[in-house]
Amino acid sequence: MNIDKKDGPKLNKMEKKFLRKQSKARHVLLKHEGIQAVPYPTKSLVVANGGLGNGVSRKQLLLALEKCGHVEALLMPPNKPYACVIYKTIEESKKAYANLNGKEIIDDLGQKIILYLNFVEKAQWKHLELQALPPGLLVVEEIISSEDEKMLLESVNWTGDTDNQNFQKSLKHRRVKHFGYEFDYESNTVDKDKPLPGGLPDICNSILEKWLKEGYIKHKPDQLTVNQYEPGHGIPAHIDTHSAFEDEIISLSLGSEIVMDFKHPDGVTIQVMLPRRSLLVMTGESRYLWTHGITPRKFDTVQASEQFKGGIIKSDAGDLTLSKRGIRTSFTFRKVRHVPCSCRYSSVCDTKRKATPPCLPESSKEAWQLEQDHVHRVYDLIARHFSSTRHSPWPRIVEFLKALPSGSIVADIGCGNGKYLGINKELYMIGCDRSQNLVDICRERQFQALVCDALSVPFRSGCFDACISIAVIHHFSTAERRVAALQELARLLRPGGQALIYVWAMEQEYKNQKSSYLRGSKTSNEDKEDINGDKSTEGFLVNQITDGGSEDPPSSLPSTVNIKEEGCQPRKVELPVHTNRTCFHSQDVLVPWHLKGNPDKDRAIEPFDLTRSPDPSPVFHRYYHVFCDGELEASCQALGDISILKSYYDQGNWCVVLQKV
Incomplete structure (x- = not known):
């Protein structure tokens, strides 16, 4: 030196x-x-x-x-x-x-x-107590011999039957073959009146009879789905449709071990190792209430202890290592249901969800309270984490802003963290948002922004050359309030001024083109960032009973909210909680957001100390009204003083460009 x-x-x-x-x-x-x-x-x-x-x-x-x-x-x-x-x-x-x-x-x-x-200075780790398996879950190791494993794998002819799509399908991340009945991935069910010819393979029938005799299973399945996973592939967290299959679902892991994630609606996640040649049996709560899925990756984090073979993965930093994945083939057996589901888990039961339509607000006060609890408070609580997912502007919104004449005055109504406020330096842009914490982020980024309600924007009429409203109108919980928000946008425009509006679409598979949200694309976009602020996959009915006014923000929103008029008993408002990475089954839903870490609060910096066990991510539910095809245009036409220049579908959103008459 x-x-x-x-x-x-x-x-x-x-x-x-x-x-x-x-x-x-x-x-x-x-x-x-x-x-x-x-x-x-x-x-x-x-x-x-x-x-x-x-x-x-x-x-x-x-x-x-x-x-x-x-x-x-x-x-x-x-x-x-x-x-x-x-x-x-x-x-x-x-x-x-x-x-x-x-x-x-x-x-x-x-x-x-x-x-x-x-x-x-120091490093310590607290050995966590072993969690219990989800109720009703059983893992049986070495359920078959290596000879039986070889015969089962050889019985699946991946090169044959390619002309008959009832037998074999190639999905994006895995090869799939069905026996007994075909599982329809569009509707997540089976056609009970169209069994496939041939039934289950003979080798499977003899093994199932043995498991019945030994008491591992109680019913003989009549449907089999064979999945083949390459290293790095997985399957989104899900609950097998209640109305399609009976209680008992079993899965045999062949070729390689895998870690499967089980998640309870309250956010508790348990990672379970499924060794090669093991049988997973799901009944009761583990089958009906917990989601299960496989995270796409080429390595799994597992216990380093030599004696560990299968079961729950402990979060023990002193005993964890990596296990390289191999090619895994799963044989998942189910029994097709021919009568309505009678489970006690109505919160996630599609049969009961269809039978019980959402109960929506009946007054402006109820609507305001629902939005206060499941829009305003939520965005203030998740503001920093939410902002960390909002960094890539959408091309067609950028195109709209860059096409405006130099010197145009533009309002971003519901600007969030202000990611569109600095797109075109030739414009004079001002943003507003209902969330104080999001507006604070805009100001930190040196943008002009203020706090206000989108139904009452404090600017004079006709003072803007253009407005944008990106992913905002769908947060209003009645048709009247959605139209009022559109009317407020029109009021702000000068004659000839234009507004660009985006709302979530119910049709996540428009003209056979899946949105990136459903595809699980890694491309940064509003659908993926917004709907999937976490990878949560809950789907259950929540009884909303608003508490009528506590302003102290909870660590996670309650599952019940009291909606109470003067002199009346509290009224229940029921809304389904959407399952992420799936199509919408209801227009009015609550969408979960798992808050990662605690970015809104400065942590006290201590010496490196791993004794603090991470708390489960708090879950917040945001209200959305997802729009059907044509609904946004119809709402705009109710305004009377605008014309629709353009309407289109963009990655899971219905979009319009309006012009003030």
């Missing part, structure tokens, strides 16, 4: 680059994880880039760390891109700091990863 008489050691380009990256890693860990590095040597080091979340296994990291000394503990939190190592002595940790900082290792996918180490 060169020495400069004035400035001390002179760093070369590579050394400067390394120090910048090490400093960046330190700041990222502080900002996002609350991990405070210290400037002096300790026995504990945080290893950025060396975590389960970015493909580094425990064995792989230990190989590098143990070359520098005796490792007393290696803590690898689940799904995090960092780890913490505790050495026996400070001298050993100093050696690791000197030798491994900037070291390149190869992960299990063959990709290069560079480690960045910093000292921390």
Whole structure:
């Protein structure tokens, strides 16, 4: 290293680059994880880039760390891109700091990863108690022999029957074959009057008879779906349709192990390892109430203990590693239901949901209270997290704004975090939103914005050349209030002025084109970001009973809200909670948002301490009225003083461009 008489050691380009990256890693860990590095040597080091979340296994990291000394503990939190190592002595940790900082290792996918180490004061991990399996769930290991596994896999002819789509389908992320009855993925049900010829394969019948005799199952299935998953593929969280199948659903895992996620409507998630040749039996609550799914990834986080084979994955950072996925084939057996479902889980039962239409607000006061509880309060509570998902503007909205004449005065009504306010620097734009916290974010970004209600915007009539309203009108809970919001937009426009309006569409599969929301695209867009602010998949009826006025925001919204008129008994308003990544079955729904972390609250920075068990993400429910084809145009035509220049469908939204007459 060169020495400069004035400035001390002179760093070369590579050394400067390394120090910048090490400093960046330190700041990222502080900002996002609350991990405070210290400037002096300790026995504990945080290893950025060396975590389960970015493909580094425990064995792989230990190989590098143990070359520098005796490792007393290696803590690898689940799904995090960092780890913490505790050495026996400070001298050993100093050696690791000197030798491994900037070291390149190869992960299990063959990709290069560079480690960045910093000292921390201490690192601890609290061993969590083992959770129980969801009620009614059973995992039976080694249910069949390896010889039976081979015969079952060979019995599925993936190259034959390709002309008969009743037998075999190629879905986006897996190959599927049906026996007994075809499962229709559009309606999530089966045609009970059209059994497939041939029934179940003979080899399956003999195995099912054996399981019946041994008591693992109570009924013989008559429908089989065979799925083949490549590494990296999965299946969205879902509940098998109540009206389609009886209580007992069983799934045999062949070829490779897998981790399946089970999630309760209250947000509790349990990860269950399904070993190769194991049988999963779902009955009762686990079948009817909990969703189950497989996260698309090439590695699963599993227990490192050699004795662990199957069951619940504990969040124990001291005993977690990665398991590489192989090609897995599942045989899922079900019995087709021929009578209505009589389960006690009416909140998620499609039979009962169809029989009980939503009960909507009957007065302006009820509508206001519903919006207050399930729009206004929610957006204030989730503002920071919500804003973190709003970064990519939609092309057709950008096109509209950039086509406006230079110097145009434009209002963004319901501007959120203001992502459209700075699109065209030649415009004078002002935003407004009902959420104080979202408006604060706009101001932090140096945008002009104010707090107001979209039904009463504090600007004089006819003062804007253009207005935009993106994903706002659908939050009003009656047709009259939606028309009033449109009328307010028209009032603001000068004669000849234009307004662009976007609302969610009920038709998520318009002209056989699935929206990116249903496709699960990684492309950033309003549908995906807004509807899928988390990956929650609940679907249940909520009895809304608004409490009539507590202004203290709860950690998560209650499932009941009191709607009470003067001198009257509280009235129940029932709304279905939408299941994400599925088509809409009701126009008036509550859409779940799982708040990740606590971005609205500054955390006290403490030494790196993993004893704090992460709380389940609070769940908030936002009210939406999803529009049917033609409904937005009809609402606009009720205004009288506008003409519709254009209407179109854009990735799960109905859109119109209005002009003031």
